[in-house]
Amino acid sequence: MTCDDVRTRLLDYQRGRLPLPTQAEVRTHLDACADCGRAEAVEQELTSVLEHRLPQYPASLALKRRLAAEWPARAVERSWWSRWRPALVPSLAVASVLLMVPPILYYERATSRAASERASLVGEAVNDHLRVLSSQHPLDIESGGLHQVKPWFEGRLDFAPVVAFEGDAEFPLRGGAVGYFRDRKAAVFVYARRLHPISLLVFRAEGLAWPTRELTRIGSVEAYTTAERGFNVIMWRTRELGYALVSDVDARDLRQLAARMAGGQ
Amino acid sequence: MSPVANEGLAYVDALHNLARYLTGNQTDAEDLVQETYARALRAEHQFTPGTNLKAWLFRILRNTFLSLYRRQRHDPTVGGLDTVEADAQGAGIESWLLGDIELDRLRKVVGEEIEAALMTLSEEARTVVLLDLEGLTEVEVADIAGCAVGTVKSRLARARAALRQKLKDYAR
Numbered sequence: 014m015t016c017d018d019v020r021t022r023l024l025d026y027q028r029g030r031l032p033l034p035t036q037a038e039v040r041t042h043l044d045a046c047a048d049c050g051r052a053e054a055v056e057q058e059l060t061s062v063l064e065h066r067l068p069q070y071p072a073s074l075a076l077k078r079r080l081a082a083e084w085p086a087r088a089v090e091r092s093w094w095s096r097w098r099p100a101l102v103p104s105l106a107v108a109s110v111l112l113m114v115p116p117i118l119y120y121e122r123a124t125s126r127a128a129s130e131r132a133s134l135v136g137e138a139v140n141d142h143l144r145v146l147s148s149q150h151p152l153d154i155e156s157g158g159l160h161q162v163k164p165w166f167e168g169r170l171d172f173a174p175v176v177a178f179e180g181d182a183e184f185p186l187r188g189g190a191v192g193y194f195r196d197r198k199a200a201v202f203v204y205a206r207r208l209h210p211i212s213l214l215v216f217r218a219e220g221l222a223w224p225t226r227e228l229t230r231i232g233s234v235e236a237y238t239t240a241e242r243g244f245n246v247i248m249w250r251t252r253e254l255g256y257a258l259v260s261d262v263d264a265r266d267l268r269q270l271a272a273r274m275a276g277g278q
Numbered sequence: 279m280s281p282v283a284n285e286g287l288a289y290v291d292a293l294h295n296l297a298r299y300l301t302g303n304q305t306d307a308e309d310l311v312q313e314t315y316a317r318a319l320r321a322e323h324q325f326t327p328g329t330n331l332k333a334w335l336f337r338i339l340r341n342t343f344l345s346l347y348r349r350q351r352h353d354p355t356v357g358g359l360d361t362v363e364a365d366a367q368g369a370g371i372e373s374w375l376l377g378d379i380e381l382d383r384l385r386k387v388v389g390e391e392i393e394a395a396l397m398t399l400s401e402e403a404r405t406v407v408l409l410d411l412e413g414l415t416e417v418e419v420a421d422i423a424g425c426a427v428g429t430v431k432s433r434l435a436r437a438r439a440a441l442r443q444k445l446k447d448y449a450r
Contacts, residue, residue: 021435024434024435024438025431030416051381054381055380055381055384055442056438058381058384058385059384059438059441059442059445062384062385062387062392062445063392063407063411063441064411066387066388066389066392067389067392067393067396067411068389068390068392068393069291069295070294070295070298070299070304070307071291071294071295072290072291072293072294072308072311073304073308076290076294076308076311076312077287077290079312080287080290080311080312080315081287083315083316084283084286084287084315085283085319209291240284240285240287240288242287243287243288243290244287244288245288261288261290261291262291263291263292264288
């Protein structure tokens with residue numbers, strides 16, 4: 014492979030888009046050729062400069078609110094029975110006489126109620142996040158680290174929020190505040206991803222209809238992940254505490270943060 | 279509920295970022311994003327579930343930009359990437375490209391300089407650079423830009439070469 018061959022493939026090489034044998038050939042050439050090695054370092058640096066120093070322009074909160082207001086309301090998910098009912102009702106009418114109606118109605122009501130509860134919990138989490146963002150003083154305590162934020166909640170909540178993730182360079186902890194989730198107090202930990210705030214709500218989970226289906230394993234917990242009104246939401250439960258992570262950051266970024274949090278639980 | 283209505287708003291930041299770099303100002307970027315979402319909702323039945331919704335929205339945004347904005351303004355780079363390409367690949371590029379000095383200069387550039395350099399590129403070049411940063415595949419970028427995959431590959435390489443040239447100048 015010549016230097017010209019390598020130079021034209023550098024970007025594909027760095028993106029891992031080359032077939033494995035070609036990838037290996039390029040690697041071998043780069044190890045042996047100082048000029049191409051420097052060219053590769055320059056390409057890598059340019060990518061790094063673009064990824065980390067190019068100013069990002071996320072949508073303003075005002076635009077997000079305008080879009081959310083005009084967006085179709087999120088319907089409660091319909092069960093398969095609801096979708097197929099018009100076609101199946103005639104044939105099932107006879108069979109229902111033979112004992113099918115009671116269990117089907119029970120199933121429909123149960124799944125519909127579960128979906129409704131789930132949507133309600135997610136909606137509450139997004140609303141709480143918006144309340145934090147729109148507050149003039151979103152943080153009751155600015156962060157000097159988790160060791161400073163967690164003790165601040167003592168005496169302000171009727172439970173001790175269990176949060177092990179102290180924040181890091183990618184997801185710094187900005188501070189905390191007391192909020193409400195439904196009828197109960199919540200500890201709100203505010204992290205950030207570049208310019209995007211991320212709220213972690215911690216609250217007592219008893220009495221809430223927690224999602225039990227469509228769960229994904231993140232770290233050591235089974236989490237429910239979804240998106241609503243432009244915000245990504247991840248919810249999980251550990252013993253008696255419920256956790257809701259909400260932000261407009263990319264879903265993959267939010268999942269990374271959830272993994273760091275759930276890994277410590 | 280369709281994937282568009284269900285998840286569409288999750289990509290508003292990425293769409294706004296591209297809109298801001300295409301239009302060059304906040305007001306037009308917000309209008310462009312709003313119009314993009316309005317068109318997406320009208321066309322949601324055309325979205326194929328299982329394909330990349332983010333790429334689909336980017337395509338609508340770019341088409342909306344082309345139909346609403348680019349023709350309204352004098353854009354010195356409308357002539358296309360070839361203009362940039364010719365400048366970028368001018369004589370002497372190899373001499374600076376390969377040096378440790380260039381690497382050192384790149385490490386010192388600041389955000390404003392990178393933005394300024396990006397904004398000197400043609401709209402086509404800016405688009406491929408930004409979509410590449412968003413992690414879209416070349417096939418998806420080609421679909422958004424309405425060109426062949428090979429064209430995307432060469433546009434991206436030339437755009438990055440042009441950026442390096444510009445940043446070299448800024449860092450002097």
